[in-house]
Amino acid sequence: xxxxxxxxxxxxxxxxxxxxxxxxxxxxxxxxxxxxxxxxxxxxxxxxxxxxxxxxxxxxxxxxxxxxxxxxxxxxxxxxxxxxxxxxxxxxxxxxxxxxxxxxxxxxxxxxxxxxxxxxxxxxxxxxxxxxxxxxxxxxxxxxxxxxxxxxxxxxxxxxxxxxxxxxxxxxxxxxxxxxxxxxxxxxxxxxxxxxxxxxxxxxxxxxxxxxxxxxxxxxxxxxxxxxxxxxxxxxxxxxxxxxxxxxxxxxxxxxxxxxxxxxxxxxxxxxxxxxxxxxxxxxxxxxxxxxxxxxxxxxxxxxxxxxxxxxxxxxxxxxxxxxxxxxxxxxxxxxxxxxxxxxxxxxxxxxxxxxxxxxxxxxxxxxxxxxxxxx
Amino acid sequence: xxxxxxxxxxxxxxxxxxxxxxxxxxxxxxxxxxxxxxxxxxxxxxxxxxxxxxxxxxxxxxxxxxxxxxxxxxxxxxxxxxxxxxxxxxxxxxxxxxxxxxxxxxxxxxxxxxxxxxxxxxxxxxxxxxxxxxxxxxxxxxxxxxxxxxxxxxxxxxxxxxxxxxxxxxxxxxxxxxxxxxxxxxxxxxxxxxxxxxxxxxxxxxxxxxxxxxxxxxxxxxxxxxxxxxxxxxxxxxxxxxxxxxxxxxxxxxxxxxxxxxxxxxxxxxxxxxxxxxxxxxxxxxxxxxxxxxxxxxxxxxxxxxxxxxxxxxxxxxxxxxxxxxxxxxxxxxxxxxxxxxxxxxxxxxxxxxxxxxxxxxxxxxxxxxxxxxxx
Numbered sequence: 001x002x003x004x005x006x007x008x009x010x011x012x013x014x015x016x017x018x019x020x021x022x023x024x025x026x027x028x029x030x031x032x033x034x035x036x037x038x039x040x041x042x043x044x045x046x047x048x049x050x051x052x053x054x055x056x057x058x059x060x061x062x063x064x065x066x067x068x069x070x071x072x073x074x075x076x077x078x079x080x081x082x083x084x085x086x087x088x089x090x091x092x093x094x095x096x097x098x099x100x101x102x103x104x105x106x107x108x109x110x111x112x113x114x115x116x117x118x119x120x121x122x123x124x125x126x127x128x129x130x131x132x133x134x135x136x137x138x139x140x141x142x143x144x145x146x147x148x149x150x151x152x153x154x155x156x157x158x159x160x161x162x163x164x165x166x167x168x169x170x171x172x173x174x175x176x177x178x179x180x181x182x183x184x185x186x187x188x189x190x191x192x193x194x195x196x197x198x199x200x201x202x203x204x205x206x207x208x209x210x211x212x213x214x215x216x217x218x219x220x221x222x223x224x225x226x227x228x229x230x231x232x233x234x235x236x237x238x239x240x241x242x243x244x245x246x247x248x249x250x251x252x253x254x255x256x257x258x259x260x261x262x263x264x265x266x267x268x269x270x271x272x273x274x275x276x277x278x279x280x281x282x283x284x285x286x287x288x289x290x291x292x293x294x295x296x297x298x299x300x301x302x303x304x305x306x307x308x309x310x311x312x313x314x315x316x317x318x319x320x321x322x323x324x325x326x327x328x329x330x331x332x333x334x335x336x337x338x339x340x341x342x343x344x345x346x347x348x349x350x351x352x353x354x355x356x357x358x359x360x361x362x363x364x365x366x367x368x369x370x371x372x373x374x375x376x
Numbered sequence: 377x378x379x380x381x382x383x384x385x386x387x388x389x390x391x392x393x394x395x396x397x398x399x400x401x402x403x404x405x406x407x408x409x410x411x412x413x414x415x416x417x418x419x420x421x422x423x424x425x426x427x428x429x430x431x432x433x434x435x436x437x438x439x440x441x442x443x444x445x446x447x448x449x450x451x452x453x454x455x456x457x458x459x460x461x462x463x464x465x466x467x468x469x470x471x472x473x474x475x476x477x478x479x480x481x482x483x484x485x486x487x488x489x490x491x492x493x494x495x496x497x498x499x500x501x502x503x504x505x506x507x508x509x510x511x512x513x514x515x516x517x518x519x520x521x522x523x524x525x526x527x528x529x530x531x532x533x534x535x536x537x538x539x540x541x542x543x544x545x546x547x548x549x550x551x552x553x554x555x556x557x558x559x560x561x562x563x564x565x566x567x568x569x570x571x572x573x574x575x576x577x578x579x580x581x582x583x584x585x586x587x588x589x590x591x592x593x594x595x596x597x598x599x600x601x602x603x604x605x606x607x608x609x610x611x612x613x614x615x616x617x618x619x620x621x622x623x624x625x626x627x628x629x630x631x632x633x634x635x636x637x638x639x640x641x642x643x644x645x646x647x648x649x650x651x652x653x654x655x656x657x658x659x660x661x662x663x664x665x666x667x668x669x670x671x672x673x674x675x676x677x678x679x680x681x682x683x684x685x686x687x688x689x690x691x692x693x694x695x696x697x698x699x700x701x702x703x704x705x706x707x708x709x710x711x712x713x714x715x716x717x718x719x720x721x722x723x724x725x726x727x728x729x730x731x732x733x734x735x736x737x738x739x740x741x742x743x744x745x746x747x748x749x750x751x752x
Contacts, residue, residue, distance in 0.1 A: 012417035016424045019628055027411050027419050034407035035400070041388035041713060043403050045587040045633070048392045048714055081457040081589060082610055085624035089608030116609055206625055211421040213457060213589040213627025230606050232465030233492055234458055248461035249582055251589025252395055253629060257421070337417060338424055 012335035013360035017159055017313060017342070017351040018186065018207035026260045044256045049249050057252075058245065061259030068262050068275055069188075071218055072195050078217040078237060079245040079255050083204040084109065084185045086235070087215060088116035091181055093231040095151045095200065095223060096121035102149040102178070104169075107134040107158030108344060109183060114153070120228065126152065134161040136305040140169040149178040151199060157187035157310050159207070160342045162302070162349070164310035168197045179223060187312045188216065189265055190354055191280045199223055205258050207312070208353045214254030265354065279354050286352050286361045287311040293365045299372040317347035323375055324348070334367045336360075388711035389736035393535055393689060393718070393727040394562065394583035402636045420632045425625050433628075434621065437635030444638050444651055445564075447594055448571050454593040454613060455621040455631050459580040460485065460561045462611070463591060464492035467557055467578065469607040471527045471599060472497035478525045478554070480545075483510040483534030484720060485559060490529070496604065502528065510537040512681040516545040525554040527575060533563035533686050535583070536718045538678070538725070540686035544573045555599060563688045564592065565641055566730055567656045575599055581634050583688070584729045590630030641730065655730050662728050662737045663687040669741045675748040693723035699751055700724070710743045712736075 014021040037044050040053050047054040062077050071077065082090065091113075092101060101121050103114035105128035117123035126145050127138035145152060152171055157164040164187060171180050179199020188203045200219045206212035217237065224238040233239050234248045270278035291309060294300045294316050302309065302316045318324060327348070331339050341347040352361055390397040413420050416429050423430040438453050447453065458466065467489075468477060477497050479490035481504035493499035502521050503514035521528065528547055533540040540563060547556050555575020564579045576595045582588035593613065600614040609615050610624045646654035667685060670676045670692050678685065678692045694700060703724065707715050717723040728737055 011411065014418055014422050016418075016422065016427075019421060019423060019425060019625065021422050022419065024411070027421075031407045031410035034410070035387065035403050041711070042390055042392075043398065045395060045403075046390050046392065046397050047395060049395060049588065051392075051714065081459070081462070081627075082608075083457070083624045086457070086608060086610040089610065093608075119606055119608075204625060206628075211627075211629045212425065212625045213630055230495055232458075232462060232469075232495075234462040234465065248459045249395065249580060249588045251457075251587075251627065251630075252582075253587045254589055254627075335417070338427065 012337050013356065013363055014337045015350045015352065015356070015364070016338035017349060018204070019212045020207050020351055020353050021355040022210070022257070023261060023264045023355045026257065026264050029260055030257060045253050047252065049246055049252055054252055057256050057259055058250070061255050061262060064259060064262035064266060065216070068265055069193055069218070070195070074221050075195065075218050076221060076224065076237075076241045078219065078240045079250050080215040080217055080235070080240060081213060081251055082235065083212070083215055084183060084202070085112065085116070087183070087202040087217070088113045089119065090231075090235045091151075091153070091200065091202065092117040092120040092123070093235065094227045094237045095179070095181065096228070097150050097226055098228060099150045100124060100146050100148050102126040102143075102146050102152045104128075104138065104143060104152070104154045105130060106137055106155055107161035107163055109158055109160065109185075110153065110155040113155065113183065117153070121150065124149070133303075134158065134163060135303050137163060137165065137308040140174055143169075143174065145171070145174060145176045145178070149176065151179050151181045152176065153181045153183070155183040157184065157312055159186040159313050159351075160345055161304070162310040162313045162315040163304050163308050164312070166308060168194055170197055179220065187310070189276055189279065190283050190312055192276055205254060207351070210258030210261050211254050213251045214258055216258075282358060283311045283352070283354070286356065286358055287314065289358070289361050289365060290314050290350060290352065293368065297372060299376055300368060312353055313349060313351050315341055315345055315347060315349045321347070326375070327371055330371055331367060334363070336364055336367055388713050389732065389739055390713045391726045391728065391732070391740070392714035393725060394580070395588045396583050396727055396729050397731040398586070398633070399637060399640045399731045402633065402640050405636055406633060421629050423628065425622055425628055430628055433632050433635055434626070437631050437638060440635060440638035440642060441592070444641055445569055445594070446571070450597050451571065451594050452597060452600065452613075452617045454595065454616045455626050456591040456593055456611070456616060457589060457627055458611065459588070459591055460559055460578070461488065461492075463559070463578040463593070464489045465495065466607075466611045467527075467529070467576065468493040468496040468499070469611065470603045470613045471555070471557065471576065472604070473526050473602055474604060475526045476500060476522050476524050478502040478519075478522050478528045480504075480514065480519060480528070480530045481506060482513055482531055483537035483539055485534055485536065485561075486529065486531040489531065489559065493529070497526065500525070509679075510534065510539060511679050513539060513541065513684040516550055519545075519550065521547070521550060521552045521554070525552065527555050527557045528552065529557045529559070531559040533560065533688055535562035535689050535727075536721055538680050538686040538689045538691040539684050540688070542684060544570050546573055555596065563686070565652055565655065566659050566688055568652055581630060583727070586634030586637050587630050589627045590634055592634075658734060659687045659728070659730070662732065662734055663690065665734070665737050665741060666690050666726060666728065669744065673748060675752055676744060688729055689725060689727050691717055691721055691723060691725045697723070702751070703747055706747055707743060710739070712740055712743055
């Protein structure tokens, strides 16, 4: 395997959908502290999770995440394991009480969540965009919400399909008193969250927050304590909350890396904006640059309704798909990595998470323009 | 926090029970490859788990673990999440078929396993050493094994209590046809495993194999495919096996670090021995040095029956416990970290896993001798 380099000799730009690119400053810090975290004589991986050193790392990470996402004090932050697919079972085990739950189907991930929940509750479909191949979000005014739903599940950004809620649904305004559950794995910390509309949010860390193996759960206090008897203790939100995420040994390295990422995000500025607000400005600019270029070309196409396109995951297709391999090979040569689309969708996908700078999207657009010029 | 150093200026010796010390060479390699794994232009944390780079890391780690532990071809190796406490539910969800299971209670961990399994099956106690405060293993000849048990659970090394099976029970010889399940979290790869006696082995990686957040499961093929309907898909052994541990995004960094550790273990030699056999020779020498010193002193005591003392976790007590704090403070000064005993047992505990060199135990014994001399 040869060294991949951008023309300027920098690290390549990595468009992986997850696990995904991390801020270079975070990786450098982790490398520097690998054998001795702040004079402790230990790698973070070698610390007892119950010792004061790791305790301080975990407490700081939680506080920084709370500040970063403006999480109100009546929500618990839980550091767990199992990822989004694990949460597809863990959420109904904790929240459904064995009764009904409503699912809004908008793509691959919400479809999986709905299917898995059927093991534990009466999992209903309140709305679906399957009839338009997940290219347009169903209007909340049309959702068939159940009177007796224990919760309503939404995937607020579909990583595979590239479709995103530009604002979270207001269930109360729709006549529902059920808590909203959002799977925000693939756009957490890319934009603000209106917590007044949310009961529980979960996400794997490996897209926007840290390495794979860490799952973030943010849950409103009143939703704790209602788990089914068959819920494993290690995945019972109340047990995890009562033990400050240390009922079982937590993924300590993941928490440390996420904590470094939270710090990095808090320090980012863009004009008058800081933290997530700054990232949101950058993400708007990055997405607009890429979508505008695609829309202005007959050589490339994105099929998602412009009103609900994802700022994080941009699937696109070459008009002539016989050029896909050449496109990917040339991209690798140009230091643009992991652009192949998900196998269920095909084509290309550029994931442009927080750690992707505008310069990376500019480099991608420049490559796409040149590829079009030389192949059109 | 001040820099902890051994007199020779080396890293301190870390006796944490887990997460625990890792081989320094492994940490150095991880630091060096942090920003660019083998010319890929990516950190391992930034790689898609479905890409060829991480695929090669995962395949190699599995092959190396199979070689290291001499795992027969009719066993699957699964890389999972949730740790030992997660497995306490995941094992009965997959193996019990909702029927009976037998538990041998030998300390804190087997007690927890038995309690959690009661959610899913008729979890029975086949034997217990609670009457002698978990200081002596119950003789297998006395175990009350059920005719209809779906499996028999044993914790082959109790991390908290410091008690270890010197050989695994031969259930067939005891008249049982049930598969043996072993929780080998805290002594995996410290000694060989007689797989002819085992149906399933599980362990958190964070003691002898890698960082927290990775769970190793080794399961005989015929035990796959019998999960209860309520088993979450992400924790269904057959689903995980059918997807080569990539049903959900695996803890990629943990697999990478464990893989580096497997390589390190395979390379170790001790006289004519290599790999685990070499580690076993070293571990015998380390444990003997420490137990012999403790037994020869009236100042320190270990309460476990000599026939079943753990080679990995050595709990010990000062005759005068009012000196505990002074002992721990002096140890830290001497570069000997994390010696405080588990809160449920008290006193001290030296965990001397594979990554602890003989020199570390020698330094501990020298410190203990000096502390005794100056305080007796």
